[in-house]
Amino acid sequence: MIDQITVDKILDAANILDVVSDFVTLRKRGVNYIGLCPFHDEKTPSFSVSPSKGICKCFSCGKGGSPVHFIMEHEQMSYYEALKYLAKKYNIEIKERELSDEEKQVQSDRESMLIINNFAQEYFTNILFNHVEGRSVGLAYFHERGFRDDIIKKFSLGYSLEQRDALVKEAEKKGFKQEYLIKTGLCLEGQNGYISDRFRGRVIFPVFSLSGKVLAFGGRVLKKSDKLAKYVNSPESEVYHKSNELYGIYQAKQAIVKNDCCFLVEGYTDVLSMHQAGIENVVASSGTSLTPGQIRLIHRFTNNIIVLYDGDAAGIKASLRGIDLILKEGMNIKVVLLPDGDDPDSFSKKQSASSFTEYIKNNEVDFIRFKTNLLLQSAGDDPIKRAALISDIVQSISIIPDSIVRSVYTKECSRLMDINEEVLLREVNKKKFDLLTQKQTPPINTSIEKENKDQETGAETEQNLPETTPETVKEKRKSSPLDSFERTLIRYMVRYGRHILFTVKDENTNENIEWKVIPYIIADLKNDEIEFQHPLYRYMAEVAVKKFEEDSEHLERYFLTHPDENISKLAVDMISEKYQLSKIHTKFQKIDTEEDRLADLVPRALYELKNAIVCQNIKQINDELKKAGKTKDLEKVNSLMSELSTLYEVKAALAKQLGERIVNPS
Template identity: 40%
Template sequence: MISQHTIQQITNRIDIIDVVGEFVKLKKRGTNYIGLCPFHNEKGPSFTVSPSKEIYKCFGCGKSGNTITFLMEHEKYSYVEALRWLAARYHIEVEETETSAEQKQFLQTADSLYVINNFAQKFFTEQLLHTDNGKAIALSYLRERGFRDTVIDKFQLGYNPDTKDTLTKALLANQFNAELLPKTGLVSVRNNNELVDNYRGRIIFPIHNISGKIIGFGARIIGKNDHAPKYINTPENELYVKSKILYGSYFARMAIDKADECLLVEGYTDVISLHQAGIENVVASGGTSLTTDQLRLIKKYTNNLTIIYDGDNAGVKAALRGLDMALEEGLDVRLVLIPDNEDPDSYVNKVGAKAFNEFVAAAKKDFIIFQLEVMLREAGGDVTKKSNVVNQVAETLSRINRVEDFTKQQDYIRQCAGILRIDENGLTTLVNKYKRERLAKEEKQLPFETNRQQAFESTGQQPEHVPDEAQLLFLQDEAHERNVLRVLLEYGLRSWDETRAVAEYIFEELEQFHIETPQLEKLYETYKSQYYQGLEPNPKTLLYHDDETIRQLVTGITLPPYELSQKWDEVMEGMNILNRDTAHQDVLMSVNYFKLRKIKKMFEENQRDMETAGFDDFKRLLEVHKHLKAIETELTKKIGTVILK
């Protein structure tokens, strides 16, 4: 783990304009900077960066955060990877906290494998581009397949000579640990402990992780050889875990994010050919069944997955694997089958990029409906098989179990019931039965409160509809609560009077009032706790809080969508509209409006109780009514407004 001292050094050195400016063209406007949002397509700039508050927010798509979260969102880095990126940029030495011997060994091995892989990639590229055999055998083969030099360079393709140990000798000559070499898959060990090249006579496809480091290789044999596998891949090790890897994800991540769609193909050459054609939002599963980890990697970029496979039976079956997992992850899945025994590689080269894109757009099929149609064709007129189809479809639909996907599930039930020609209510009952069965299995391993919560979520039932008026009241409450937190964050550490800070004044005024929105209450209590611990909380420190909810709230609360033009002070000479200190008035008004809103709610609740109260209770409630009315009148005078009933 990176030490807190290092993290503190990094956060102290961060310049958000410097970092975000690497990826977004920013233009100064007032005290902030604006630009076109990198997270969604827009024509006018709605992406705002505040250097003083060290936050960004897009008022179009809602994305917001600090410098670290920008790197995590834009570059798809983990938290630690983002910190390391910043440390490298600002030349900060990274200190690690104490780790176990096993962890140290794991990290040391992983670092060594990275270095070996990096050396091997350069060796393979050298062999491909700058040796006679490489150019005559491998480079000519790639060019015959239609790959241009630009895409060969982009994906760092290479060649391993068809000799016993050319790479092995180069590795040993550069003092690499001989014991580690077999772990990389680059080298294999013969019976007499002799080390030899494992990828002899093969085209090499380096496999990159999400940050661009090489974690393994795929090696394709050139030509035909009935006695050797077409592809050899790196064995699993500290870096390479097949179930967590999608080939091409490093090159596709930004295009997927921008297109809000991921195209999934089977092979390395499919990815490369589509990239060459300008279709860059594409990754490959490597011909294996999709895994949960791979689906979650896709979900980091988009909820929309389009699977493009060969149109033969094997391609159909391969495409259908992993459907249930995709549904559980909340992905919207479409399927495209390439016609005429073509694959994406050959088809895009045959018809061109424009026609390929048009074909994909027109040929997309809903995955669940496609699966149902395939199963019905296979069942034919067999009643038993049709019954099995109904059960299988119901079990699949039961995996759409998130509350927010309830409407989507109901729509699928309606469509599937129509295709199957069965009663819609009956299919709904069957779907719920599978939900309950799966829930019952999970409940055995979970505590009661967790079970109860998951039971509600898994039913797919919506909570009771809240009337529009009540929703409006809740929104008003939250707006006033957010405003109080805004002035607390902005002015809390300033002096209120000779004895108190603004924060203390707010804490005292709100002592008898409750912040009802749970997330806002959490932020309020966090600030209060840090303040009384002497930590001097402010928006900057809270921006790097370890709780993402708090980070997001601070960003949303402290960065307004609009900023007064600097020209106001020029136009309204002597008024000091921008340069006047209004903190005291801002705090006073915000706190009093907050209290007035709470008093008004209490007043309304008390009136409802009076309508049904007995004589004695009515007298007590009448006194409460008078007390609340007096407070309301006093607050109204302070604010200087009249509250109309």
């Protein structure tokens, strides 16, 4: 058995574009990639790969899925064989064994820590908008910095009260254990056993994982004090390793894929300001040196990085090592120097999305040229310093994996530094040879794993899930007239489970109540005592409800990576979109998406299912009527006619809701 933490490391490392490209030639179309399906003969490409969703699908034969299921299908492997294949590809060590009780406890602790982090984020955000101190101090600070409420809500920003134990008391009231408040770093334990809030009196910046889980927090103090650090961050924990996370990656991943480029900045507010200016493909290293784990996180979505600098020469030189790591990953990197006195935060506040993009286009420089010019300025005419500069540049070029790119950069550096190209080429090849013949060290992935044994990667636990097992959904059954209607509702639950349909006012408390897709569908069906008939849909609905109750933000991912092929393939079908609107359709008017129309679509889907059930019952009673008529059972006939009359009344009421033409039965 492969433990769940390792499984999640494999799933997080597996880039669908990278995996499929090993077997299929792909070309870009919009935000996705297409190619000839490897599972059947075709001349026109119908096989689509979506990097942002992490799935592939053939719209002709229907095959596809997550990276694991693609390998299973293509290489004819079992689920665990495919996991091993991907683990080997990404240098992830697998230890197959039964989990000990201690390891099961660790897994349970991780899930508990993620749940309490989610609670804390909602608590801090609620304080920011609804508490007197939160509004007058925290919200006032964000408004003073020029941030709009939609950006504040988009990044779930918050505020922690000055009171020493406000979070502690609220958490205890909700039934959370102090143990997990301390383990996550939300609270500190004093020598006398007193528990206090770590972030008190600070505005809060939650750090989300790629799958949308709250991993950690950053807090900025608002009072001027020499005794207090300006920023305080969550400590390393079983769910948070800062060297493998980037601030803003959750909000930026789709924009990165769409633009095929990622802006890299330093701080939280840099990210916020750029989003507010309309530039969403941006992430921050949050003041830490760039690490291989962070680079690979970006590499999952694009091959192109643009680093924004504010002109501080000392800061730029300190970050050069991290940029060398980007080159080593085989990525294309460009650098943009912002005007003097500006950082990404202040500069983006002065720009629109178009003017910002135009500035980038006019001022971006490839990294080798940038580094050469920067070091040449400091070396001047000193031959010793110039020799050291050449050695430094050669080192950077030698780590680039693509030989053609290395050759181009060697030629360019020869021109910039006025040195013979052959000399440079010899030195590059020598450095490259030295790298290849050095004593082998563990691959980057492996070393990262050893440093961060319990990296949070969106791990799932199977505990407390519905008793229905994947085996029960494999049972053979005839298709039912209800299947298509049930499927539609399940699709809404999987794709938009936490989407707010509408808000209603409670007549008793006068408070606004938000109805989200999953609870609305389940409550409506329960009200009419309707259950899903298809075992596959019934299982998925039960899991969706459980995950919603646990505040899980990654329902799509759970089903896409499910070991049962029936479930994962169905999930792929539900979130795949065969066609994309051309930009011309949205140039002159806003086109409502399915998500925009959910408040109409979800209730209608429920009415359609009920109507199908009524029609099914009417057919069944008509069949029974025929049998009763043949036996001349008058009492049975009268009873069935009464039921039939009631059903037709219900059908008429449903028809009004559905806008259908009503045909009265004769």
